[in-house]
Amino acid sequence: MNKLFEDASYVIEQIESKGFKAYFVGGCVRDYCLNRPIKDIDIASSAKPEEIQSIFPKTIPVGIEHGTVIVRYNQVSYEVTTFRKEDKYEDFRRPSKVWFVTKLEEDLSRRDFTFNAMAMDKNFQLIDPFNGRDDLKKLQIRTVGKPDHRFSEDPLRIMRAFRFMSVYGMNIEEETKFALKKNAPLLKRISTERITVEFKKLLEGEQTGKALQLMRNCGVFPFMPYPIEEICEGSLLSFDWSSLKSEEQRWAAVIVLTKVDDERDFLKLWKLPNKVIQSVLNILSSYKKTKWTKMDLYTTGLTEALSGLRLKCLLEDESFEEQASKLKQLANEIVIKSRDEIPLNGEDILKIKQKAPGVWVGQLFQELEKEIVEGKLPLSEREISDWVRRWGKE
Template sequence: MNEPFLSAIPIINKLEASGFQAYFVGGSVRDYLLNRPISDVDIATSATPNEVKEIFSRTVDIGIEHGTVLVLYQNRSYEVTTFRTEGEYQDYRRPKEVSFIRILDDDLKRRDFTMNAIAMDRNGQLIDPFNGQTAIQNKVIQTVGSAKERFQEDALRIMRAVRFVSQLSFAIEEETLQALTKLVPLLKNIAVERIRAEFEKMLVGENGNNAIRILLETQLYAYLPGLKNQKIQLEKVICYPFKGLNKLEMWSLLLFTFLIKDKAVEVFLREWKLPVKEIKEIQQILIYLEKRMEREWSINDLYSAGRNAVSSTEKLYGVLKGHTEEDSLSYWLKIYDELPIKQRNNMDVTGRDIIEWFQSEGGPWLKDTLLKIECAILAGDIQNDKEKIKEWLIRCSQK
């Protein structure tokens, strides 16, 4: 056992010392068995939320109605959730009621996939009543119990299954896949924000191509915002070597492939309820990607794009052209890094300086002059030095 489990053992020790059971559960245990990076751990316990709060002095109620308390311990936070069973589900997304229980196996029984229904005690011993280890060894995504029932309980599990195909390079077990295919219309009941979170994780996974292929084969894509009429374009995306692209780059690749441009970009992304900041970043990438597909970078484009947009655009250019060499990316980033200024406020002169030099009131001429200086510095006609800029301006005014 390694970090972050080791740092969390005192939490389990304290719960057990108070007479309760406590185990590591969920994705952290799965990822531990897969030797994947683990960011945080979740703990399940037989203690009720109120009992957890009595044991630990510093807690936060983050989902107490569902049994979850955030325990603050040594500058870290841990989600501690009471063993529970769930009543009848409503709207294919949440249970009408939650009952706290004392039996671990009954808690594991309510989970989505067998690989996520494994518990581990503080000594590293595994409790695996649904053969999750076998599923992991066989690289199979299989529901706990009836696939139909699990997907009808929470239809988001349909997206989670496909997301795990991408992230883990696992295959969906046949019965699970059949139920998924039949029940994809249930996604209409799930909030777009929840679907987007799974979709974005799917896009940046190691095996995103195969996950998109499953979207197509199961007709799942038709129930995702803006994708119903994009079957041919999605088939085209599969052919691109897009592994390694980040979330914004993947959205940009989809939009570029879908031939969605200009104002339609914002309409499409708002349907997915992306944050405004991310929409603007994607729009900027698409502007420069269109230019890059037609010609090489100009100094002015590098400057106006900024390093992040240059990097994303060049990576996408490589994907669309079918090569993954980083020479081109390194070349253009080196040129960008060598620019004498990266933005206007890097200039060693201000509007106030110019007004003082020419003893004139501000006006449109001042904006034009600053732009003229900016272009001259980028072109290498003058150095970014206040005195040299002043001399250059005076000479220009005398011509």
């Protein structure tokens, strides 16, 4: 048995030994049925949060008012939530009102899709009131109950449908698809952070192109953090997403394929971390390059240069290998990978020049780096010191 499930079964047994009911629910049941790796385990129980707190020595009250307590066992966290029903989502983040219920089925009926509304007892017996397992077999995404209701309750579920489509290679059932289109404008009310989490998962899926194409056809693009207006015709679908391995490459592909004009603004509006933004921008500038100098390659870095080149080759139907080996060869000819490898530091330079520190040190370093990278100055302490002595005098 999977170690996570084994430990989680112990948690369930402890709850049951006090006369309550407890089941595995949500993503872990879905992934178990799909034979996919289990990331984390959620448990639903008839016990109230205070009762869970009294059963286990280590708990964290993460959302008592919504019925959730984290149980720590064997250094792993298990989210245990009391069976509950909920009202509309307040500011579309959390349900504005929840009330505890006694039946598991009632709890399952509040959930988004049939395959997320399954539960499993500690003996792996499935409780599947909405035929989620059949839908998984048919690779079909279908809401629990009326799709309109489910999407207006929490419009993030619109993004979740596209995420599941991409990650599991699924299709969306017709009535659910119709409701996706109708409710798309509600996405405006969802926080960027929540949309980005789902979109990132979608980008890492196995069917990214198909999911993006359907998002576009369902009119979802205008309601993204940076509204997408234009798309390279047909290319979302035909583009070979599987050859792009990193998150950054995939963001760069989205930008190119959807003809974004303000790249930095786009990445900022999706609230991506600065490190990711910089890397995507580097990939995009490499993508646009036709001729590489050593200095270009040194500043961009080989990994991002190759990422940009791969994107270019995929879109222009060129062979990657030959151009990549030329870039690698050029990279090999560059004697340093970063400024740290220069045998003189700032203090050495101040000593040689006998001058007070100032912006000139930065300028000098920039020029020095360029000379070394372009192979005009050997990487020898003596020659570099001479060059520094001469700097500014010629």
